[in-house]
Amino acid sequence: MKIFETFKKNKLRCGCLVILLLITFLVTTLGLVTYLVRRVNLNNSIYLEVTPDMVSAPITDIITEEVFINETKTFGIPDAILTSESRLPSFIRFSNGNLIVNPQKGDNGEYFVKFKINNVSTVYSVKVKNSGVDLESMKGELKSYLNKKGLLDNYGIYVKDLNRGVSTDINGATVFPPASMAKMTMAILIMRDIDAGKYTLDSTYPIQDNLKFNDEDDLGKLPNGNEVPIHTYLERLIEDSNNTAWYHMDAFLGGSYEVVNPRTIDELGVNPLFLNPHIGTANSLGKLFEDLYAANTVTPESRDYLIDLMKNALEWNREGIGLGLPNDVEFANKIGNLWTDADVNFCDSAIVYGKNTNYILIIMNKDIDWDSGKQNLKDLSSIVYSYLDK
Secondary structure (H helix, E strand, O other): OHHHHHHHHHHHHHHHHHHHHHHHHHHHHHHHHHHHHHHHHHHOOEEOOOOOOOOOOOOOEEEEEEEOOOOOOEOOOOOEEOOOOEOOOOOOEEEEEEEOOOOOOOEEEEEEEEEEEEOOEEEEEEEEEEOOOHHHHHHHHHHHHHOOOOHHHEEEEEEEEEEOOOOEEEEEOEEEOOHHHHHHHHHHHHHHHHOOOOOOOOOEEEEOHHOOOOOOOOOOOOOOOEEEEEEEEEEHHOOOOOOOOHHHHHHHHOOOHHHHHHHHHOOOOOOEEEEOOEEOOOOHHHHHHHHHHHOOOOOOHHHHHHHHHHHHHHHHOOOOOOHHEEEEEEEEEEEEEEEOOOEEEEEEEEEEOOOOOOEEEEOOOOOOOOOHHHHHHHHHHHHHHHHHHH
């Protein structure tokens, strides 16, 4: 019996040992396979170190190089072997002892590439940025243009290069009538409510005769009580700057400027930029556009929705800043135009998606007729583009 019991115990131990050996074998094999696959990848791919902290081996040398957007630059690095862990972006490659960098718009940043050079760990810090811009010269040329026409005090201009992170203004804090450009605050507040789940783009609000601007526009022709989706009001508000849409959305948001204006200040951080009282500044509208571009005030989805509406505005609503841009340069804008006894102006605000950089341009004015305003918007826009998008 003792022999039999001993055999059973030893058999159990042997079984456990076999299982343990099998697990060890499988783990070792998996590790070996992973290592071999990784070696293959390392031998056939180029990798990027995101930060110096990620470099495992001690670094004995860090070399900093600078490259500008839309510039091809080659750095000769003989006897170098890439030993990084993360894949390089497409605009950086290493071939035949050369590190070749060809960044495009949006590639701004600092990139760390780790090499072994004669067994010495070396990191190349590649700083990608836009070429320098002389904002003072640009500002001087804009002022000179307006001075020649005797209009310097009639204009407020704000410019922000979104890739370089620099800005300037002319009369940026001076109050001007914003015209329909201030409708953007209303559109953004509506999208904030949608983001918060208060309603959706498909929610409806009835047409009301007392809120019609006239009976001839697309919404004004609809009968009283007709339920219209919120997205239709927004399309008309942005794409063709419809005032009937404006009156209805103001009522929808609370029925009075005492509701909309405080929300503009408290939620959007913009002051002043109102339809009533009819005041705004180039700087305040610039902030509104910057926050929209960065999706600071709405979700990225809502941002994209509004910018898409701006990009698809009716043709006459795009004949401002866009006239001073090359035909192949994309832009999203909201124009403003007044022709009342108290105010006459023709102004525009835009996000320009240039070939080398993106920027915001706000041009406000007062006492400017349509034809003169259109020509001035074209010329001022052309000056800004010639400095920034190079």
